[in-house]
Amino acid sequence: MGDVWISQGRIAAVTPPRTALPSHADHFKADGLIVTPGLVDLHVHLREPGYEYKETIETGTAAAAAGGFTTVCCMPNTNPVNDSPAVTQTIHDRVQATGLVRVHPIGAITKGLQGKESADLRGLRGAGCMAVSDDGRPVMEHAVMREAMLEARVLDLPVIDHCEDLSLAGCGCMAEGPLSRLLGVRGIPSEAESKMVERDIALSKATECHLHIAHISTANAVEAVRTAKAAGIRVTAEACPHHFMLTEEAVREQGALAKMNPPLRRNADVQAVRDGLQDGTIDAIATDHAPHAVYEKQWGLSKAPFGIVGLETALGLSLRLVEEGLLPLESMIEKLTSAPARLLGLSCGTLAAGAQADVVLIDPRMEWTVDPERFRSKGRNSPFAGWRLRGAVVRTLVGGVTVFQRTQDE
Numbered sequence: 001m002g003d004v005w006i007s008q009g010r011i012a013a014v015t016p017p018r019t020a021l022p023s024h025a026d027h028f029k030a031d032g033l034i035v036t037p038g039l040v041d042l043h044v045h046l047r048e049p050g051y052e053y054k055e056t057i058e059t060g061t062a063a064a065a066a067g068g069f070t071t072v073c074c075m076p077n078t079n080p081v082n083d084s085p086a087v088t089q090t091i092h093d094r095v096q097a098t099g100l101v102r103v104h105p106i107g108a109i110t111k112g113l114q115g116k117e118s119a120d121l122r123g124l125r126g127a128g129c130m131a132v133s134d135d136g137r138p139v140m141e142h143a144v145m146r147e148a149m150l151e152a153r154v155l156d157l158p159v160i161d162h163c164e165d166l167s168l169a170g171c172g173c174m175a176e177g178p179l180s181r182l183l184g185v186r187g188i189p190s191e192a193e194s195k196m197v198e199r200d201i202a203l204s205k206a207t208e209c210h211l212h213i214a215h216i217s218t219a220n221a222v223e224a225v226r227t228a229k230a231a232g233i234r235v236t237a238e239a240c241p242h243h244f245m246l247t248e249e250a251v252r253e254q255g256a257l258a259k260m261n262p263p264l265r266r267n268a269d270v271q272a273v274r275d276g277l278q279d280g281t282i283d284a285i286a287t288d289h290a291p292h293a294v295y296e297k298q299w300g301l302s303k304a305p306f307g308i309v310g311l312e313t314a315l316g317l318s319l320r321l322v323e324e325g326l327l328p329l330e331s332m333i334e335k336l337t338s339a340p341a342r343l344l345g346l347s348c349g350t351l352a353a354g355a356q357a358d359v360v361l362i363d364p365r366m367e368w369t370v371d372p373e374r375f376r377s378k379g380r381n382s383p384f385a386g387w388r389l390r391g392a393v394v395r396t397l398v399g400g401v402t403v404f405q406r407t408q409d410e
Contacts, residue, residue: 035359038068040349061098063309065101065403066312067312077137083120113134119132121155163196197224209234215286216237217239240287274326294381308382317384359396359397365390
């Protein structure tokens with residue numbers, strides 16, 4: 001219990017509750033609510049520039065605000081690819097013009113995401129990129145990845161890794177196994193992820209580069225990260241709500257709405273991800289928010305693009321971990337705030353005095369039904385439609401300014 005004081009866009013203090021407030025202070029009551037730092041998402045696709053029909057910075061940051069996220073990091077698979085300072089600046093300009101929350105661009109590891117030649121990592125760092133990634137595509141050539149990691153180490157630039165061995169994954173569209181064979185579609189073996197995780201952990205050890213494993217989803221990959229951490233290697237990892245809440249059975253029920261990369265896995269993998277969150281092997285929760293046009297997801301399981309939206313459901317789904325006793329509330333909030341901020345060296349995710357006044361108020365008792373038609377995002381591609389969740393954002397502030405407030409009919 002206490003009062004959070006905001007002045008000039010920053011946290012002035014957190015004090016014991018007072019019976020009287022200064023007459024000049026604007027205030028609102030938060031009795032019964034959880035007051036947390038704004039949530040931080042390491043992994044979103046805002047699609048702009050180039051794919052504005054899927055999402056824009058304006059709609060994507062509106063979705064973030066509605067989901068309690070005050071800081072998001074946007075991946076470079078735009079058009080043009082964010083592989084140069086000029087594209088990074090374009091993103092900054094669009095955020096300043098239309099964004100509701102803070103946006104940190106992530107630059108590409110390789111030019112054009114082609115995996116052949118390192119991008120201008122120094123220039124990207126100078127332009128404000130907080131990390132580099134070829135997300136959506138792996139860097140298959142060992143020498144190229146090693147060279148990029150050596151330079152990233154000098155620049156103190158984390159490498160966010162989409163771990164997928166394409167020679168194993170092929171053109172699969174869901175997890176390989178009895179269900180993929182039953183549905184008559186090509187499967188992606190779990191080794192496609194775990195073998196690439198193992199390769200890049202070895203490169204991280206050799207180069208001393210900070211390696212961050214994106215959207216980890218298999219038991220073997222979680223164990224590889226656990227072992228690497230125990231050995232003192234600079235590796236961290238994130239997990240997405242769909243990978244700790246759903247199994248491959250969702251594909252049988254929802255088809256392309258449950259198609260994502262890495263794919264939904266079997267029960268044992270889901271449990272391994274949950275164990276990794278519980279024991280600290282997995283540092284953060286991220287959304288991998290990936291909006292697509294409605295018609296694209298109607299192309300069928302084999303042809304539809306990978307990905308689902310997640311900014312507006314991540315908090316409610318993560319609170320399920322608390323309800324189930326897997327994580328204490330404080331640990332769950334940490335994995336959505338201070339932990340991801342710390343991984344990229346961001347000055348957010350805290351309510352400490354002097355911090356940016358990025359604050360979220362959550363009603364832990366409010367129940368709501370996931371309705372994609374009401375999303376702020378342009379994307380409607382969610383496998384959680386109709387789910388009843390408990391815990392809702394009622395207000396989001398960025399720099400002390402309200403950017404989202406839940407209405408009574410939501």
